[in-house]
Amino acid sequence: MAAWTEARGVRPYENQVGGHSTKDGLPASLVDEEGRFLKLLQAGERGEREVALYAAVERARCSRPKSDGLVENGSSSSSGGSRRGGGDERQAACGSVPGACGAPPSSGGFPGVAGDSAVSGRTGDVGHAAPGSRNSSSTGSDSGPSGSGADATLCALARWVPRSFGTRTLCGRAYLALEDAAAAYASPCVLDAKIGLRTWYPGAPPALIEKYRSKDEATTQSSLGFRICGVRVARLDGSVWRADRHWGKGLGPEGAVDALRRFADNGLLAPGDVFAPALRELRALAALFESQSAYHLYSSSVLLLYEGAARSPAEAHVGVRLIDFAHAFPAGVHPGGRDDNFLAGLRGLIAAVAAACKAPVDVPCTVLQQDGGRSK
Numbered sequence: 001m002a003a004w005t006e007a008r009g010v011r012p013y014e015n016q017v018g019g020h021s022t023k024d025g026l027p028a029s030l031v032d033e034e035g036r037f038l039k040l041l042q043a044g045e046r047g048e049r050e051v052a053l054y055a056a057v058e059r060a061r062c063s064r065p066k067s068d069g070l071v072e073n074g075s076s077s078s079s080g081g082s083r084r085g086g087g088d089e090r091q092a093a094c095g096s097v098p099g100a101c102g103a104p105p106s107s108g109g110f111p112g113v114a115g116d117s118a119v120s121g122r123t124g125d126v127g128h129a130a131p132g133s134r135n136s137s138s139t140g141s142d143s144g145p146s147g148s149g150a151d152a153t154l155c156a157l158a159r160w161v162p163r164s165f166g167t168r169t170l171c172g173r174a175y176l177a178l179e180d181a182a183a184a185y186a187s188p189c190v191l192d193a194k195i196g197l198r199t200w201y202p203g204a205p206p207a208l209i210e211k212y213r214s215k216d217e218a219t220t221q222s223s224l225g226f227r228i229c230g231v232r233v234a235r236l237d238g239s240v241w242r243a244d245r246h247w248g249k250g251l252g253p254e255g256a257v258d259a260l261r262r263f264a265d266n267g268l269l270a271p272g273d274v275f276a277p278a279l280r281e282l283r284a285l286a287a288l289f290e291s292q293s294a295y296h297l298y299s300s301s302v303l304l305l306y307e308g309a310a311r312s313p314a315e316a317h318v319g320v321r322l323i324d325f326a327h328a329f330p331a332g333v334h335p336g337g338r339d340d341n342f343l344a345g346l347r348g349l350i351a352a353v354a355a356a357c358k359a360p361v362d363v364p365c366t367v368l369q370q371d372g373g374r375s376k
């Protein structure tokens with residue numbers, strides 16, 4: 001694998017927590033020369049839908065005048081992705097959507113972090129002919145719901161969706177180049193939560209519905225509205241705890257809350273240090289889904305991130321990102337209206353995160369924080 005990747009100027013990505021590590025014998029994720037996260041696209045419509053959604057968000061990403069005092073997107077993010085210019089600078093209509101492009105003050109260039117100006121700025125260069133991109137028929141503001149509703153939703157989503165830079169072919173397979181959500185962290189802590197009371201979409205092949213339905217029912221997906229698909233915690237003592245999607249499937253409702261609490265523990269931070277900022281972002285994302293009816297997301301994930309090397313809440317730079325759009329559909333493909341499935345999942349995650357802020361019965365957070373012998 002090393003020779004394979006070195007010959008192409010890419011290397012394996014080390015901070016992946018969810019999904020598969022390989023697919024069809026190829027690595028599922030890589031990093032390119034410019035620090036971009038390369039995700040192996042799934043074949044067929046799934047890959048097309050994913051490219052299309054990322055491209056549509058990228059096109060809709062808002063511009064803000066420099067006079068706002070905010071740095072333009074291309075130069076403020078330390079995400080590792082280069083800022084290949086040349087994209088159009090279309091101003092999307094974001095005004096009516098909660099959280100839309102109204103970036104809070106900058107937070108040190110950490111993308112997806114509350115207070116980051118990286119949510120605003122010029123569009124990237126994803127408008128080229130990638131499968132399912134602008135000219136594709138499957139997804140995107142051009143092919144889906146048209147007009148300001150869809151544009152406003154896409155523009156608002158840009159706050160949480162990593163930047164995208166089109167596709168790249170390696171070994172005959174397409175990889176999607178994305179901003180590496182973990183790039184700004186010295187010791188990234190990452191948790192992947194798949195969102196929704198159900199992960200299958202209306203009209204999916206019956207076999208797929210059955211496969212996903214049984215997984216949903218066997219996990220916290222159908223009860224809590226999310227399931228943990230992977231965790232990486234880098235602690236101050238240098239240890240790293242990893243858990244994969246199989247581990248996540250074995251968690252019950254209490255186990256999921258415990259897992260969240262464990263995620264927030266780098267050996268020094270208290271759960272609230274990580275989850276208070278995370279909750280602000282998750283609630284803003286939920287507010288968007290309360291009002292938007294332009295897109296329905298099935299099987300998408302929220303990534304929670306923070307700095308494992310943080311010695312204070314201010315150094316944690318908690319981030320929330322939205323990823324995985326293989327089953328993302330514009331309204332009109334399915335019965336329209338609000339995406340209540342995804343919204344219920346977000347609310348479930350919010351409730352679990354809020355519960356994780358509270359200590360287990362009789363154990364205050366401060367004790368949890370100091371208890372080196374907790375069951376890990």
Ligand SMILES: Nc1ncnc2c1ncn2[C@@H]1O[C@H](COP(=O)(O)OP(=O)(O)OP(=O)(O)O)[C@@H](O)[C@H]1O
Pocket residue numbers: 015016017018019020028029037039162178179180181182190192229230299301303323324325326
């Ligand atoms: N932009 C990104 N930056 C950093 N890491 C990412 C990014 N996108 C995805 N990842 C990592 O890759 C993992 C898998 O991503 P994703 O869910 O998009 O892939 P997938 O193979 O489609 O997953 P699944 O099999 O669950 O559908 C995530 O858990 C995360 O660790």
Ligand SMILES: O=P(O)(O)O[C@@H]1[C@@H](O)[C@H](OP(=O)(O)O)[C@@H](OP(=O)(O)O)[C@@H](O)[C@H]1OP(=O)(O)O
Pocket residue numbers: 019215229245246
């Ligand atoms: O048989 P496939 O198509 O590769 O299905 C996989 C598979 O079911 C996999 O489950 P497992 O490897 O954990 O048993 C699923 O991963 P999750 O555990 O994250 O659910 C994949 O999602 C399945 O792929 P697909 O989504 O293409 O059906």
